[in-house]
Amino acid sequence: MSASHDSDTLLLEDIIRPENLVFEKTACLTDNTLSYCPGCGHGTAHRILMEVVEEMGIQGQTIGIAPVGCSVLAYDFMNVDMQQAAHGRAPAVATGIKRVMPEKYVFTYQGDGDLAAIGTAETIHACNRGENITIIFINNGIYGMTGGQMAPTTLAGMRTSTSPFGRDTEMMGHPLRITEMVATLPGVCFATRQAVHTPAAVRKAKKAIQTAFELQRQRKGLSLVEIVSNCNSGWKMMPRKANDWMEENMFPFYPLGDIKK
Amino acid sequence: MAKARGAIVVDVEGCKGCDLCVGACPTHVIELSRKVNSKGYHFAYMEHPDACIGCAHCAMVCPDSVITVYRWKPAPKPREATTA
Ligand SMILES: Cc1ncc(C[n+]2csc(CCOP(=O)(O)OP(=O)(O)O)c2C)c(N)n1
Ligand code: SF4
Ligand code: SF4
Ligand code: SF4
Numbered sequence: 001m002s003a004s005h006d007s008d009t010l011l012l013e014d015i016i017r018p019e020n021l022v023f024e025k026t027a028c029l030t031d032n033t034l035s036y037c038p039g040c041g042h043g044t045a046h047r048i049l050m051e052v053v054e055e056m057g058i059q060g061q062t063i064g065i066a067p068v069g070c071s072v073l074a075y076d077f078m079n080v081d082m083q084q085a086a087h088g089r090a091p092a093v094a095t096g097i098k099r100v101m102p103e104k105y106v107f108t109y110q111g112d113g114d115l116a117a118i119g120t121a122e123t124i125h126a127c128n129r130g131e132n133i134t135i136i137f138i139n140n141g142i143y144g145m146t147g148g149q150m151a152p153t154t155l156a157g158m159r160t161s162t163s164p165f166g167r168d169t170e171m172m173g174h175p176l177r178i179t180e181m182v183a184t185l186p187g188v189c190f191a192t193r194q195a196v197h198t199p200a201a202v203r204k205a206k207k208a209i210q211t212a213f214e215l216q217r218q219r220k221g222l223s224l225v226e227i228v229s230n231c232n233s234g235w236k237m238m239p240r241k242a243n244d245w246m247e248e249n250m251f252p253f254y255p256l257g258d259i260k261k
Numbered sequence: 262m263a264k265a266r267g268a269i270v271v272d273v274e275g276c277k278g279c280d281l282c283v284g285a286c287p288t289h290v291i292e293l294s295r296k297v298n299s300k301g302y303h304f305a306y307m308e309h310p311d312a313c314i315g316c317a318h319c320a321m322v323c324p325d326s327v328i329t330v331y332r333w334k335p336a337p338k339p340r341e342a343t344t345a
Contacts, residue, residue, distance in 0.1 A: 007266045007335055012310060015268040015333045022267075023317040023330035034325055038302070039279030043324025199285060199321035239279045 028054040030079045035070070039239025041229030042071050044196040045138055048206040049109070050078055052213060062105040063097055065090040067119075069111035070145045071138065078109075088119020091126035094133045105213055107134040112153040113143040116178050120152075123178065130187025130221040134212040137178065137224060140231035141250060148234030152176040155253055160234070175253060179226045183260040189221035191260040195228045197243040201256070208258075228254050267315020267332045271305050275327035278302035282319035282328060288312040291319060 028050035036042045053062050059080055066074040068087035075082035085093040090108035098106040115123050115137050126133065142160055143149040150160040150167060153175050157166040167175075183191035190212055194205035205227055212223035228250050230242040237245055269291070276298065282305050283291045292308040305328075307313060315332025 007264045007333070010266050010333060012268050015266055015315075016270060016331045020315075020331040020333050021329070022315055022332045023320045023328070025326040025329070029326060033275060036324065038277035038324075039281050040324055043326070044322065047324075047326050197281075197322065199318040202321045239281055240284050243281070 026051045026054045028059055028079045030077055032076050034077055035073050037233045039230065039232050039242065040070070040144075041140070041196050041227065042138060044202060045109075045136065045205075045227050045229065046071075046074065046077055048196065048202060049107070049136060049209055050080075052206060052209045053080060053105075056210070056213060058105050058213070061103065062107070063101070065094045065097070065106070065108040067108070067110040067114040068145075069114045069143070071109055071111060072145070074109050088114050088117070089122055090114070090119065091122040091131070091133070091135065094135075095126055095129070095131045098131060098133050102132070102219075105134070105216055106132075107136055107213075109136045110138065111144065112137070112139045112141065112178075113146075113149075113151045116152045116176050124182065124185075127182040127185050127188050127222050127224070130185075130189075132216055132219050133222055134209075134216050135222065135224040136209070137226040138229050139178075139226055139254065140229045140234070141175070142231050142234040144231040144234045148231070148236075153178070155249060158249075177254065179224060179259055182222075182224060187221050188224060188260060189215050190223035190258075191226075192224070192258045193226040193228060193254060193256050195246070195251075195256055197230065197246060204256075211261075226254075228256070265314055265332055265334050266311075267313040267330060268310060269307060269313065269319060269331070270329045272327040272329075273298050273304045273306075274300075275325055276302060276304035277325055278304055279324065280305075281322045281324065285318045285322045287316065287318060288314060 062080040064082040066084040141153045149162040192208045195201040232242045290313045293303040317330040320328040
């Protein structure tokens with residue numbers, strides 16, 4: 001009888017019971033094993049995005065657009081309708097889908113190489129048109145999938161496989177703060193920068209995604225949630241070290257918080 | 262005094278041994294096993310199960326969503342009930 005238990009004599013089997021469940025993987029993620037490296041923030045970003053879809057009860061009304069990059073297979077992991085787009089073109093594909101089916105919740109999920117390099121035009125024009133979509137932007141400052149090349153978002157001085165002596169801003173330009181840039185456009189109703197490396201950051205990022213979907217429901221315009229994330233393989237660091245490095249080096253240039261709300 | 266007790270269940274085959282849950286646990290419950298799963302990853306397990314408070318911090322940061330969390334709460338005494 002549970003009433004007779006006190007906390008010091010409890011056995012594991014008394015705790016591991018359905019009525020004591022406080023957290024389990026959302027059913028809006030598939031059972032497929034994620035293709036990401038150990039500790040990669042893509043996985044956590046997928047999870048909170050799908051938790052929001054589950055909590056809002058919109059699994060059947062949500063359509064996602066997968067990018068080119070490590071998350072090219074996002075449609076294997078997110079248990080919602082999805083379409084994969086050519087490199088950088090996710091906001092254009094999302095525009096078409098949303099205009100044909102305005103009652104659906106439409107999001108893109110894009111890395112920084114996809115969104116801020118080859119797809120810069122699609123990103124900025126979708127933002128400027130105020131398309132009623134949500135962009136989830138995973139900024140790890142590097143091209144993860146192709147072997148850690150420099151991205152437009154790579155920090156000044158940061159070493160990558162194509163900037164082995166560190167990004168030289170005189171020759172290679174400065175890192176691009178996309179979220180601040182698009183926040184200046186009237187078509188953008190919500191622009192925020194978040195992270196998923198600590199429990200507190202995860203909760204805030206999830207809240208931001210909720211807000212973005214809610215604004216989409218209200219047809220307020222384009223909402224963009226940037227998630228500053230790690231790329232352990234590209235940065236050549238163990239996951240915990242990568243997260244520490246991210247706090248020390250990425251956050252000063254990419255400060256977390258709402259940029260436009 | 263009765264305190265909340267927790268436990269986690271790790272899907273051993275899905276764990277990639279990234280160590281993030283180990284760093285996130287406030288009560289140092291989790292360690293990576295010396296054994297490996299079929300993919301060769303040193304999977305996470307409760308080394309100090311008695312210290313688990315069921316806060317789910319580990320699950321919040323697990324990129325592969327392989328941690329399930331349980332929390333047992335003592336039944337509130339009548340006068341504590343309103344502050345729970
Ligand atoms: C048209 C085209 N150009 C280039 C590539 C090669 N390519 C694949 S992924 C990628 C960059 C991915 O980086 P990012 O978007 O930052 O995502 P990550 O892998 O870091 O998550 C590039 C350049 C391609 N697949 N298609
Ligand atoms: S290469 Fe980088 S971004 Fe891609 S899965 Fe690995 S850690 Fe994640
Ligand atoms: S639930 Fe909390 S206390 Fe228990 S292992 Fe996870 S982080 Fe540690
Ligand atoms: S965070 Fe998840 S994948 Fe990483 S070691 Fe812990 S249980 Fe395994």
